[in-house]
Amino acid sequence: MCRIGSIKCREAVPPSLALRLMLPQQEGHDNSGFALVMQDLEGAFSHYKETPLLSLATTPEGLRLVADHMAALGFVQLAQWVPEVDNRAGLNMAAMPRYVFSNYDWPEVYRYRGQKDREELLLDTRLALRRLLEEHDAGYVYSFWPDVLTLKEIGDPADIAAYFRLWDDDGRLVARNIVAQCRQNTNYGIVRYAAHPFFLQGHTLCANGENTLFTRNREFQQSLHRGYTGFESDSQCLLYTLHYVHRELGWPLTYYKHVLTPLPAAEAAAREDGEVLGLIRESLAQLEINGPNAIIGLLPDGKMLACCDAKKLRPLVIGSGEGDDGDMVAMASEVCALNAILPARDKEKDIYPGERELVVVDNGLELQRWLQ
Amino acid sequence: MAPVKRKAPKEEVPAQAVSVNDLPWLVRHDAGRCVLCGACTAACTFGAIEAKLPPRGASAAEREMRKEAGEGGRPVIVQKAEAAHACTGCGMCEKVCPAGAIRPVRNLDNRWAVLSRTHGEPARRGGRGGRSVVEAPPRERTLDAVVIGRISQMTDPALDSERHTFELRSPLGRLLRPGELPLRVEDGRLVLAGETPPVRWIYPVIFSDMSIGALSTRAWEALALAVAWLNEECHLPVRMSSGEGGVPTRLLESERLKYFILQIASGHFGWNRIIESLPRMKADPAAVLIKVGQGAKPGDGGLLPAAKVAPHIQAIRGVPGATLHSPPNHQGLYSIEEAVQKMHLSMNAAFGFRVPVAVKCAASATSVAVYNNLLRDPYHICGGFFLDGMLGGTGAAYSVSLEHTGHPVVSVVRDCYRAAAGQGLQGRIPLWAGGGIGMNGDAAADAFKLVCLGADGVVLGRLLLQLLGCVGNEHGRCNACNTGHCPAGICTQDPRLVRRLDVDAGAQAIVDYMRAFDAELRKLLAPVGNSALPVGRADALVATRKDVADRLGIAYAC
Numbered sequence: 068m069c070r071i072g073s074i075k076c077r078e079a080v081p082p083s084l085a086l087r088l089m090l091p092q093q094e095g096h097d098n099s100g101f102a103l104v105m106q107d108l109e110g111a112f113s114h115y116k117e118t119p120l121l122s123l124a125t126t127p128e129g130l131r132l133v134a135d136h137m138a139a140l141g142f143v144q145l146a147q148w149v150p151e152v153d154n155r156a157g158l159n160m161a162a163m164p165r166y167v168f169s170n171y172d173w174p175e176v177y178r179y180r181g182q183k184d185r186e187e188l189l190l191d192t193r194l195a196l197r198r199l200l201e202e203h204d205a206g207y208v209y210s211f212w213p214d215v216l217t218l219k220e221i222g223d224p225a226d227i228a229a230y231f232r233l234w235d236d237d238g239r240l241v242a243r244n245i246v247a248q249c250r251q252n253t254n255y256g257i258v259r260y261a262a263h264p265f266f267l268q269g270h271t272l273c274a275n276g277e278n279t280l281f282t283r284n285r286e287f288q289q290s291l292h293r294g295y296t297g298f299e300s301d302s303q304c305l306l307y308t309l310h311y312v313h314r315e316l317g318w319p320l321t322y323y324k325h326v327l328t329p330l331p332a333a334e335a336a337a338r339e340d341g342e343v344l345g346l347i348r349e350s351l352a353q354l355e356i357n358g359p360n361a362i363i364g365l366l367p368d369g370k371m372l373a374c375c376d377a378k379k380l381r382p383l384v385i386g387s388g389e390g391d392d393g394d395m396v397a398m399a400s401e402v403c404a405l406n407a408i409l410p411a412r413d414k415e416k417d418i419y420p421g422e423r424e425l426v427v428v429d430n431g432l433e434l435q436r437w438l439q
Numbered sequence: 440m441a442p443v444k445r446k447a448p449k450e451e452v453p454a455q456a457v458s459v460n461d462l463p464w465l466v467r468h469d470a471g472r473c474v475l476c477g478a479c480t481a482a483c484t485f486g487a488i489e490a491k492l493p494p495r496g497a498s499a500a501e502r503e504m505r506k507e508a509g510e511g512g513r514p515v516i517v518q519k520a521e522a523a524h525a526c527t528g529c530g531m532c533e534k535v536c537p538a539g540a541i542r543p544v545r546n547l548d549n550r551w552a553v554l555s556r557t558h559g560e561p562a563r564r565g566g567r568g569g570r571s572v573v574e575a576p577p578r579e580r581t582l583d584a585v586v587i588g589r590i591s592q593m594t595d596p597a598l599d600s601e602r603h604t605f606e607l608r609s610p611l612g613r614l615l616r617p618g619e620l621p622l623r624v625e626d627g628r629l630v631l632a633g634e635t636p637p638v639r640w641i642y643p644v645i646f647s648d649m650s651i652g653a654l655s656t657r658a659w660e661a662l663a664l665a666v667a668w669l670n671e672e673c674h675l676p677v678r679m680s681s682g683e684g685g686v687p688t689r690l691l692e693s694e695r696l697k698y699f700i701l702q703i704a705s706g707h708f709g710w711n712r713i714i715e716s717l718p719r720m721k722a723d724p725a726a727v728l729i730k731v732g733q734g735a736k737p738g739d740g741g742l743l744p745a746a747k748v749a750p751h752i753q754a755i756r757g758v759p760g761a762t763l764h765s766p767p768n769h770q771g772l773y774s775i776e777e778a779v780q781k782m783h784l785s786m787n788a789a790f791g792f793r794v795p796v797a798v799k800c801a802a803s804a805t806s807v808a809v810y811n812n813l814l815r816d817p818y819h820i821c822g823g824f825f826l827d828g829m830l831g832g833t834g835a836a837y838s839v840s841l842e843h844t845g846h847p848v849v850s851v852v853r854d855c856y857r858a859a860a861g862q863g864l865q866g867r868i869p870l871w872a873g874g875g876i877g878m879n880g881d882a883a884a885d886a887f888k889l890v891c892l893g894a895d896g897v898v899l900g901r902l903l904l905q906l907l908g909c910v911g912n913e914h915g916r917c918n919a920c921n922t923g924h925c926p927a928g929i930c931t932q933d934p935r936l937v938r939r940l941d942v943d944a945g946a947q948a949i950v951d952y953m954r955a956f957d958a959e960l961r962k963l964l965a966p967v968g969n970s971a972l973p974v975g976r977a978d979a980l981v982a983t984r985k986d987v988a989d990r991l992g993i994a995y996a997c
């Protein structure tokens with residue numbers, strides 16, 4: 068089983084903090100990979116928060132293909148951050164030749180287009196790049212969105228961090244929201260796209276567990292939205308459902324839980340809003356999950372959420388720290404992770420989300436616990 | 440002493456005459472054990488046997504001596520060598536014989552396939568697939584080559600079937616796509632802002648449409664009683680389709696109408712009474728089912744021989760006693776669009792849009808096209824698509840239709856589901872599958888597999904008759920539902936035969952089976968770790984035959 072974690076902080080923090088959160092959970096992963104999504108960036112990216120940022124792991128050929136494609140679409144590159152990697156021998160890591168994080172200015176025609184149009188453009192561009200890189204077996208594109216950076220690699224998380232010099236804390240790579248995963252590879256082939264966290268139009272999600280209704284979820288989602296693609300991991304469905312409920316249907320966030328794990332019919336019927344809940348369940352039965360899952364999500368506006376499936380078999384804990392602990396909220400699969408980065412927090416206040424609970428952390432670090 | 444007249448042995452060989460050995464069943468009678476009670480001849484509804492004094496091989500003098508001594512002959516039970524009185528193997532004689540002196544045995548050397556058509560009339564029998572007379576190897580069922588292969592035991596623990604709460608409910612009615620839901624956000628909550636089509640969440644089993652004319656009134660009553668009991672005492676919301684024969688007024692005007700699906704077929708039998716009862720109805724029916732066709736003798740209409748139509752049935756149906764044939768199709772229909780229109784009208788006129796209207800068709804090579812048509816119908820009318828496979832059917836039909844027309848249901852259900860899934864429309868029109876479900880007695884396993892392949896629920900028919908005591912089988916035993924002589928009193932209106940069926944015991948058998956079914960379904964859900972019906976979860980199945988795996992799009996395992 069993978070281990071997952073996230074940090075939401077008032078001040079931007081380096082990824083080394085996320086590593087310190089993840090590494091104590093060592094027995095829950097097998098050093099087969101590490102991935103993180105950072106949102107609300109400072110440091111090297113602080114001047115480009117409004118412009119889309121492309122995260123790539125690629126070959127030199129892939130880089131050329133991407134550059135040509137982006138130019139053809141009218142995207143103008145504004146900045147690029149190429150991590151200065153530590154190539155020393157002995158690191159347990161399968162590196163790609165090039166890692167590139169580039170900020171682009173909007174194409175001319177999109178300068179005056181609305182937000183919605185721009186968001187569709189970003190998605191279409193990422194999907195097209197993905198196809199392009201796949202065709203040439205030339206690399207991976209993880210996210211293309213303003214103020215969001217994704218890094219994924221195969222290998223030992225500590226070594227991956229050493230390779231990218233994440234332990235250096237040089238202040239260039241810092242963010243207020245970080246979602247991270249250390250992998251346990253249960254499949255024989257390692258697919259980079261299968262590593263959490265997954266990203267789609269500002270929505271980030273990672274999960275620990277197994278989605279037993281994957282086939283049903285996937286069959287339905289495939290025709291629901293062009294962005295619902297890949298399905299390299301059964302947990303991607305959970306991201307797509309979040310995106311669908313929150314962005315496509317525009318429903319309040321709390322309904323995400325109602326769609327994933329509907330109340331038993333008798334319980335729902337006894338409620339005042341039973342009819343609405345019944346209709347939602349009828350209509351979106353294919354998006355239910357029935358397997359063990361602990362979920363951490365991050366929304367475009369920076370809100371962080373946590374919930375579990377109704378069987379509640381995978382652990383998840385949320386802790387908040389103030390003052391010495393740096394004004395942050397952290398989520399993790401195991402409590403030892405919180406102890407590593409929030410040693411002084413009031414442990415009594417730790418939250419273990421229930422099977423009917425959705426926890427939302429807003430940008431003021433206020434926690435809302437919403438009971439289904 | 441006058442010479443005893445003696446019939447001379449025939450000189451011609453009567454080659455064309457029917458002999459007992461031409462018939463599909465031979466009655467073995469052990470004269471040594473027979474107590475001469477006469478029960479067997481009285482019980483045989485087919486007049487297949489009679490008591491006779493057999494001629495004996497003795498000299499004239501010997502016979503004379505016996506007569507003088509007051510010794511009479513001893514009668515024995517013999518089988519009639521007549522096609523019209525062929526033994527059906529029903530075994531009633533065996534059941535009533537106090538001495539175990541009689542029983543039918545299958546006759547592999549029969550000439551029945553030829554004999555039964557000698558009067559220029561196609562052979563008819565009760566609705567069963569399988570070779571009628573010849574001992575054929577059991578038909579290999581697709582569902583038997585499918586097993587539940589994904590067991591949640593490692594990363595996702597299995598559930599405890601005895602203690603976990605399962606939700607075994609299926610929809611009947613049109614389900615809206617998420618974008619079509621009339622919902623509005625108000626103060627951070629979704630509120631209802633419009634009407635939605637009626638949907639019933641019911642147990643994933645419907646009792647098939649066997650009409651009150653095809654069955655005996657007692658058999659129909661036993662089914663109805665079982666349904667009420669299952670709903671009210673066992674909390675299993677099983678529904679029963681009325682069949683085309685109409686519904687007794689008492690039931691139409693009772694609260695329990697809600698457990699019944701009213702069927703309308705091309706004969707429209709019984710609908711006068713239904714319409715007349717409308718103003719006095721206390722409850723809405725569960726649904727209206729428009730029958731376009733059925734799995735047995737598809738493309739052929741239902742047939743109710745005059746011999747089977749008792750006066751009270753005539754009254755319910757609204758048609759005087761005559762052999763009745765529902766035309767093979769609704770004669771006014773020329774397209775699915777029109778069928779949809781018809782549903783629209785019947786729904787509107789009859790039940791004010793409060794009752795889901797579904798359609799039942801024979802499984803066919805064209806089923807997917809029909810389903811697509813209903814899925815894409817802009818009026819969103821159809822509330823269910825019932826697919827009936829070729830092993831279904833109860834009524835009287837021509838043997839040739841029963842054995843050589845139709846389409847197995849499993850691949851059609853899968854194809855329909857996949858066609859819908861390809862468009863993101865799965866689950867919009869519930870799929871119900873019938874036709875041979877539970878043929879081997881394991882209806883729960885069949886249901887579970889069909890659900891995983893895409894059905895929302897299953898329809899049981901013949902299994903219910905078996906629970907009522909039907910002795911027919913797929914190898915030509917009995918299958919005389921067309922004759923009006925049903926030895927179990929299930930599909931006859933003959934008052935003497937109907938009395939053979941104990942309504943309460945029949946209902947009890949069905950209730951008991953359904954309770955077992957429920958426990959068994961949980962036993963199958965628990966290992967795959969699902970607490971609700973895994974509709975479309977084909978990844979839970981594997982096929983032990985490669986061809987079946989490929990056809991159904993599931994994994995092959997050996």
Ligand code: SF4
Nearest residue numbers: 483526527529530532
């Ligand atoms: S088995 Fe049935 S049909 Fe045959 S003789 Fe006995 S009672 Fe009659």
Ligand code: SF4
Nearest residue numbers: 909911917918920925
């Ligand atoms: S027992 Fe009755 S219902 Fe069963 S096959 Fe014979 S005639 Fe038909």
